[in-house]
Amino acid sequence: MGWQTHNVLNCSFIQNHLLKTYSSEEGSHMATTAKKPAVMGYLPNDVPPFGQMVLLGFQHVLTMFPATVLCAILMKFPVSTVLTITGLGTVVALLGSKFAMGKYIPLYYGSSFSYIAAVTAIMQAKGVEGPVAPPEVISVVTAGFIATGTINIIVGLIIRLSGGKEAIDKILPPIVTGPVACTIGIGLGAAALNMASGACCGVTDPVMQLKWWAAATVTLLAAFIFSVYLQGKGFIGMLPILLAAIFGYIVAIPLGLVDFSQFGKEALIRAPTITFPVFNDPLTATVIVGVGIMAIATIPESTAHLYQISLYVDHLAEEQGREKYGLARYIGLNLMLDGLNDLVNGLFGSTAGTNYGENNSLMVISRNYSGPSLLAAGVIAILLGFIGPLAEAVASIPTAVSGGLAIYLFGVIGMQGIALMMAEKVNLYDPKSLAIGAAILIIGIGGNIGFNGGFLPIPLLQGVFPYGWPAIATGAVVGIVLNLITMAWKPPMERAAVEH
Numbered sequence: 001m002g003w004q005t006h007n008v009l010n011c012s013f014i015q016n017h018l019l020k021t022y023s024s025e026e027g028s029h030m031a032t033t034a035k036k037p038a039v040m041g042y043l044p045n046d047v048p049p050f051g052q053m054v055l056l057g058f059q060h061v062l063t064m065f066p067a068t069v070l071c072a073i074l075m076k077f078p079v080s081t082v083l084t085i086t087g088l089g090t091v092v093a094l095l096g097s098k099f100a101m102g103k104y105i106p107l108y109y110g111s112s113f114s115y116i117a118a119v120t121a122i123m124q125a126k127g128v129e130g131p132v133a134p135p136e137v138i139s140v141v142t143a144g145f146i147a148t149g150t151i152n153i154i155v156g157l158i159i160r161l162s163g164g165k166e167a168i169d170k171i172l173p174p175i176v177t178g179p180v181a182c183t184i185g186i187g188l189g190a191a192a193l194n195m196a197s198g199a200c201c202g203v204t205d206p207v208m209q210l211k212w213w214a215a216a217t218v219t220l221l222a223a224f225i226f227s228v229y230l231q232g233k234g235f236i237g238m239l240p241i242l243l244a245a246i247f248g249y250i251v252a253i254p255l256g257l258v259d260f261s262q263f264g265k266e267a268l269i270r271a272p273t274i275t276f277p278v279f280n281d282p283l284t285a286t287v288i289v290g291v292g293i294m295a296i297a298t299i300p301e302s303t304a305h306l307y308q309i310s311l312y313v314d315h316l317a318e319e320q321g322r323e324k325y326g327l328a329r330y331i332g333l334n335l336m337l338d339g340l341n342d343l344v345n346g347l348f349g350s351t352a353g354t355n356y357g358e359n360n361s362l363m364v365i366s367r368n369y370s371g372p373s374l375l376a377a378g379v380i381a382i383l384l385g386f387i388g389p390l391a392e393a394v395a396s397i398p399t400a401v402s403g404g405l406a407i408y409l410f411g412v413i414g415m416q417g418i419a420l421m422m423a424e425k426v427n428l429y430d431p432k433s434l435a436i437g438a439a440i441l442i443i444g445i446g447g448n449i450g451f452n453g454g455f456l457p458i459p460l461l462q463g464v465f466p467y468g469w470p471a472i473a474t475g476a477v478v479g480i481v482l483n484l485i486t487m488a489w490k491p492p493m494e495r496a497a498v499e500h
Contacts, residue, residue, distance in 0.1 A: 447471025
């Protein structure tokens with residue numbers, strides 16, 4: 001889930017339109033439309049000239065860079081490692097789609113904000129205080145990313161075998177996934193304010209606290225202005241968070257919040273830190289459950305992105321008089337590729353991810369859906385991870401600036417959960433929906449804010465959950481169980497509707 005608000009409000013319309021369009025075409029040849037005048041743009045299997053491909057790839061990297069780097073900072077992962085491995089994960093996913101069906105699914109994979117709350121809880125339980133967690137802690141966290149990848153692959157297989165998204169919607173309906181997304185974002189509210197105030201770093205001096213709040217407030221205001229008033233202004237309108245971070249950074253310099261002493265210590269070229277997962281830590285079971293179940297927040301997001309990009313790809317194909325790709329048919333494969341990307345990140349010490357709506361927007365604006373240009377972007381991201389001064393520059397970003405961005409970004413995650421329920425027309429007058437959503441929100445948000453590290457003090461399965469039950473994951477599981485109860489034991493109103 002990147003920094004830009006995704007177009008989930010259009011998901012239902014796009015989904016219904018595309019499923020009607022392509023459901024009868026599964027297993028058949030793609031239809032060829034009437035020949036039309038040449039229209040500029042690249043379809044997924046098109047290979048631009050090398051120079052163009054590099055420039056288009058670099059543009060993709062610029063688009064994904066702010067969110068992916070900020071995710072790495074907030075989850076205390078090495079930025080260079082995250083850049084390199086998310087680039088590798090993108091390359092693997094793209095090649096996987098080409099191998100599986102002979103055409104690219106043009107999506108870029110970056111770090112997801114959906115996992116920040118769960119990862120933060122683990123970092124707190126492990127007593128991590130510095131800007132980057134030690135490798136032995138990252139090894140524990142990445143075991144959870146292996147779980148998210150496995151869950152995505154299983155869900156993708158279920159969809160492929162059952163023939164459609166409807167099957168998984170029975171288990172993960174919008175009244176579950178929407179409140180879970182709300183819980184993730186709002187549950188991080190205290191963490192964002194701790195970063196903005198300096199409380200996370202033990203700042204108690206009133207003068208210094210005012211400086212932290214000043215930097216955070218200016219950054220938040222800049223993010224708001226750039227997001228709202230640069231919309232529709234071309235490529236620069238796609239970089240509001242990057243611009244806000246730069247503006248906040250500049251303001252923080254005279255406030256004495258930027259530490260320049262770390263510059264010049266890294267070699268120009270150096271290898272990123274690679275960390276392998278471990279599964280024998282006392283927190284392993286907690287991590288697998290607490291982090292792994294957050295995959296249910298990225299599943300509807302990833303599916304929405306596929307529907308959206310498929311619609312625009314086929315529109316361009318029609319304009320060019322070429323075969324439509326019908327990418328919307330590959331819901332299951334898309335989720336399996338998401339899972340494959342998470343496995344790559346988990347295996348080598350990076351953060352779990354999702355395909356980015358920001359890059360989808362870039363493709364729509366530029367009419368460039370070329371898979372090879374996305375491969376070029378992945379390769380560029382891999383190379384960036386080897387540049388030492390870049391890591392130093394990112395590490396020097398003041399926590400107060402990150403806190404100002406976090407207030408905005410975490411709130412957007414919560415709002416996206418509301419948008420998802422609106423888009424899917426969830427009936428909040430229905431007692432069933434009210435009960436399921438209410439349980440998820442109170443357990444997840446209340447537990448994450450009200451208890452140390454976001455762990456519920458439930459004295460059961462303490463061998464599995466030595467610090468307590470992870471609140472957000474527990475809320476999600478409770479919502480799933482309540483929904484399953486209503487599936488097995490239909491409420492009276494639903495029974496009456498079926499009978500009639």
